Amino acid sequence: MELEQALPKYFGYTTFRPGQKEVIEAILQEKDVIALLPTGMGKSLCYQLSGYILQKPVLIVSPLLSLMQDQVEELKRFGEKRVVALNSFLTITEKRYALHFLEQYRFIFTSPEMLLQPQVQEKLSQIKLGLIVVDEAHCISQWGFDFRPDYLRIGQWFSQVSRPPVLALSATATEKVVKDISKTLSLNNPFEFMYDVDRPNIHLGRVTFEDKADKAQWILQHIKKTAGPGILYLSSRKRAEQYCEVLIQAGIRTAAYHAGYGAEDRQFIQQQFIDGELDWIVATNAFGMGINKPDIRQIIHETMPANVENYMQEIGRAGRDGQPAIAILLYSEGDEELAKFVVTGDLPTSGHVERYQELLNQRLQPSQMLKNGELSETAFRVLNFWLQQESVEQVKARLNQLALEKYRAVDEMKKINQTKDCIRAQLVGYFGQKLQKKPENCCENCGIHYDEINKVRLEEERKIEMIPWESRLKQLLMGN
Incomplete structure (x- = not known):
């Protein structure tokens, strides 16, 4: 079937967005693919349409539960019933059922950690997959080496099994990150x-x-007088909670969001925001990946992000409807030192490496370090992974190198933040591209008129009506 016929048949669209057709054609030619497409440009259609044409199950490795659930719900809205998410939301009974009938699903979503479970791998090895997708593939480079090492194990599994083509999807990536993706996933x-x-x-x-x-x-003052929806990014959970409380007291429909909340709570808050029940989300960088809300008008960073990649990912959540949006970066002296402290806070140290080895020499479990509170769960996971791959001295050198790279990334972000030239051109140049044309109200350095972008928030919109439950029930019963 021709792609131009398949597109309206399965999705009702008449034309492809830039990049979609090229990516799907490569997949159908059984090529591995790395596709960098901005969020909101229909990345998911690349594997969904491929799955329908190939008529074989598609495995999608997704980094976040909320992102996974959003993608599952989107497919169900299109009428697809043969879709499943293998994640921690499933009960033991539900997981057993899903695994037993796994080959009957058309789209199978899972996390890197779930993918590496022996029973999942065993079942997948019995299925003839049409395509494997690694969504938000930049996480391999940004998280794999120092946060979620199971991302690095995905490529090891790929190299051990007979596999179909692999599609690695992301919104932004530097040349280095693209190379990391290709190498780590063993792409051909x-x-x-x-x-x-x-x-x-x-x-x-x-x-x-x-x-x-x-x-x-x-x-x-800015949030009180300008229109949302918007996201305010903070550097810590504590500050997110504090700002949220201040905004709520000012009459702003706001919720805090960070990794300290349970998965169901985070999902609920995100859905409230998507549905327009909240005007602002006050969050750490745990919020936003894959969020399907096209009308976000503002992104504010209270302090400097740790790297340019994160900054571009986060501001890219605004204006997906094509309408004007604004990203405002706030800065005060010393922000870069805070960023360096935050990004290296969870890295194991040389002392942790020696302590790990000391426990092994005493024939004790290194996990005692975790139980004793000597380091965080994330740091132990990273330490445990690398000490199973490399020598003590190699791991020490690797950790030092990781810290240096993180410091350099902060310095790159500071350089762009403090440039006297066009900020947009600097950002685009960081990703190895050249700015083709400057838009009106381009950036702070080129000249920007906030009143042309920021709509003033109407007084009526600030009021949160407290309707008695009897009145709300009466309205529902009467269909109002």
């Missing part, structure tokens, strides 16, 4: 499609403060 001479990383409808603001305390006042 992959076809690469790189879309322009610039989002001209996102206008780049920047505000510098002499005093950190002035930031809080600026944020409160």
Whole structure:
């Protein structure tokens, strides 16, 4: 079947978006593919349409539960019933059922950790898959080496099994990250499609403060007088909670979001935001990946992100409807030191390496370090992975190198933040591309008129009506 016929048949669309057809054609030619397509450009259609044409199950490795659930729900809205998510939301009984009938599903979503479970791998080895997808593939480079080493094990499994083509999807990635993806996943001479990383409808603001305390006042006044929906990014869970409380007291429909909440709570908050029941999310960088909300008008960073990749991913959540949106980066002296502290806070140290080895020499379990509170669960997971791969001295050198790379990434972000030239051109250049055209209200350095982008929030919108439950029930019963 021709792709132009398959597209309207399965999805009702008449034309492909840039990159979709090229990626699908490569998959159908059984090529491995790395596709960099901006969020909102229909990345998921690349594997969904391929799955329908191939008429074989598609395995999608997804990094976050919320992202996985969103993708499952999207497919169900299109009428697809043969879709399943293998994740921690399933009960033991549900998981057994899903595994038993796994070959009958058309789309199988799972996490890197679930994929590596022996019973899951055994079942998958019995199924003739049509395609394997690694969604948000930049996580391999950004998380795999120092946060979720199971991402690195995915490639080991790929190299041990007879597999179909692999599609690695992401919104943004540098040349180094693309190489990490290809090497880690053991891709075979992959076809690469790189879309322009610039989002001209996102206008780049920047505000510098002499005093950190002035930031809080600026944020409160700005959010009170301008329209959302928006995301305010903070560097810690504690600060997210504090800002959320201040905004709620100011009458803003707001919720905090961070990894300290349970999966179901995070899913509920995200859905409230998507449904328009919340105007602002006050979050750590745990929020936003894969969120399907096209009308986000503002992204504010209270402090400097740890690297340019994170910044581009986070501001890219705004304006997916093509309408004007604004990303405002706030800065005060010392923000870069905070960023360096945060990004290396969970890295194991040379002392942890020696302690791990000491316990092994005493024939004790290194997991005692975790039980004793000597390091975090994330740090132990990373330490345990690398000490099973390399020598003590190699691991020490690797950890030092990881810390240096993180420091350099913060310095790159600071350089772009403090440039006197066009901020947009600098960001695009970081990803190895060249800015083709500057939009109106381009950035702080080129000139930006906030009042042309930020709509003033109407007084009526600020009021949160407290309707008695009897009145709400009466409205529901009467169909109002």
